[in-house]
Amino acid sequence: MNNMQIGLLIGYEGELEDAFPEDIFNAGIVVEEKIVLYNLNDIPCSFAMLMGIIYCVNLEYPTAMKYSFEFLQKVVMKIKPDQASAKVHRLRNKLQKNNF
Structure with a gap:
């Protein structure tokens, strides 16, 4: 630990x-x-x-895992999804486009 x-x-x-x-x-x-x-x-x-x-x-999320935690919070768990960063929005849009 x-x-x-x-x-x-x-x-x-x-x-x-x-x-x-x-x-x-x-x-x-x-x-x-x-x-x-x-x-x-x-x-x-x-x-x-x-x-x-x-x-x-x-x-705050650990720096090395910031976007991983943000993706899980904003996209998977849908907690304040409208406040996601540009990187997370792009990934979400790509996943939706490819029906994942």
């Missing part, structure tokens, strides 16, 4: 064979190197909670 600004911490058993292991026993949310929520049992719920924390506490 050192130097982790924002992220998910996933506890699982067994070997890691996929990006999201099936045998998850715990998931937590890390903000500024501290676990702020834990004992979450699934990844989609954990991710939604992470996005909610970012939005409610008005945190």
Whole structure:
């Protein structure tokens, strides 16, 4: 968790064979190197909670992942989609044009 600004911490058993292991026993949310929520049992719920924390506490996205988080917030979750940056608008338009 050192130097982790924002992220998910996933506890699982067994070997890691996929990006999201099936045998998850715990998931937590890390903000500024501290676990702020834990004992979450699934990844989609954990991710939604992470996005909610970012939005409610008005945190800045990590610089390296700024546009990824913005795309997820504005396009996927439809939170203030009209306020997306030009890059995110272009990507959304390309995806809509190609029926993704």
